[in-house]
Amino acid sequence: MRSIIRVVAIVALAASSAVCTHALAQDKVKMGLFIASSAMPYFIARERGYFAAENLDVEGIPLATHPLIVQGLVKGDLDTASNLLSLEGANINALRPNTLQYFSINCQNVKYQVEAYVVPAANTSIKTLADLKGKRIMSAPGPGNLFVAKGVLKAAGVDEKDYTIQEQQMSVHIGGLQSGQFDAAYTLEPIVSMMVAQGIGRKLEGGLIAKYMLGRPDACAVLAGGVMSVKFMQERPQVAERLARAWAKALNDGNNDPKARELLTKHMNTSAAVAPTVPLSYYNMVRDLKPAEIADFQNLVDQATAYGLVKSKIDVKTMLKTY
């Protein structure tokens, strides 16, 4: 009789420990990463234990292009993404409503300059954007960047027929400007800082989208943000909420803690020389966005729709999720 009780006790103990282990197991989340400075919140949250504190095991999966991230979200291979281009998100939601929603938004403007026109350092004849008439320009790659590069010049009074523009991979921007093959570059950080630091380029003007395309230097030009698939939010609402809590802490550190920039060198291909000073966009949870900033987002998406980048008109509020 005593041995039977002992066996039952052992089985009960084993079963209860299994239940406890299960309760303690972290929830797995798959997050797509596009390796750029806008992916920084992921690395902050991972390295500072914000995910773990929410009992989350967030696996970062680097993908080379934004369409691959969207593909992963549509297929269900990814639950979320750290930094998806806003126009890419708008386009997939226009084509396939309720695919994803942004829960964080990165703003860039004249104060937080991520994009800029850069000219060779030795060239003193180009002083304003208007001086780019008749010049050979290279642009960051992809239709989205080309849309912005042309849109800024158009708003600055330089017509498309007055210059030539060619997309180039970011890796050749420094060489293209240095060799004199191009007279100017529409390029992005950290390349802008590296060109300036190496004495190759001079920043003609930064924070262009806010100033020229949205009409206010302090406008929120939304080029990227954190997203979750609607499927993930519907099927695992508690996990999504905990993820957003961890993310909010990471965004706060990204905005306010200079030490977080060390992660740029470690994980995001930014040289140590420029990492402490390279301009970054301003991270916001959607709940912190002001109505004017949401209107800025709508304005940019509407312009992209008119240009043909986004398939059809979309209300950006349907793409935002507040946590």
Added chain:
Amino acid sequence: MFNGRIANALTPTIGALAFIFLWWFIAWLKLVDPILLPSPQASAKAIWDGFVGGNLMKDLLITIRRTLMAFGIAVAICVPLGLILGSSVRVYRSLEFVIDFFRSTPASALFPLFLVILGVGESTKIAVAAFGAGLLILFNTAYGVMNARKTRQAAARVMGASPMRVMMGVTLLESLPQTFVGMRSGVSFSLVIVIVAEMFIGSTDGLGQRVINAQMIFNMPEMYATIFAAGVLGYGLNLIFIVIERRFIHWGGK
């Protein structure tokens, strides 16, 4: 007899039709989200629209031009070089490592090197493709020469032919079947590299640029339409070489 001829003509289409049917079936069952995999009908419509109202033909012709230029450069340099290297086993062996090293290196991985040397213009796309195709042609031509039947060369020498005559009249002809194998692989390789270059090293036109742009804005019917056009182009180039080979290199393997 007549039925047999029709059956022979239709045989090559069986695989293509089976592929299209499988694609249609997967799309019809919606095994893959239609946003990611459009139906063959949607892609066919995108091809039609691209040719009729769009600039698919323009991009196709630009890619053909780049491919043929790369291939032409590769042939002009590497066939004579292959003949020279192949006629001296010692010379070929001394360079074999370099040839095999670069032949095993993905040409697309050498984009940065070519960009440094040639800059970001049109010439880089053509040069990388010519480089990759050239190594295939060089390797095959040299092996064609080295494997030329010695008895025929010896017979020509015995009959008093000069070394140049032996080279042009015997060795060259003996090596041509193998050279053509290299050229056929080379033209396909040129096309692949040109398209990859158009995708990734700055281009405002061409099929590669069209594929990447369609992908970026999730215009999947157009992306598949362009991929289809590239595939047909590759198949067509390959077919041209097979026809030329059968027509002119009839002594191959005999």
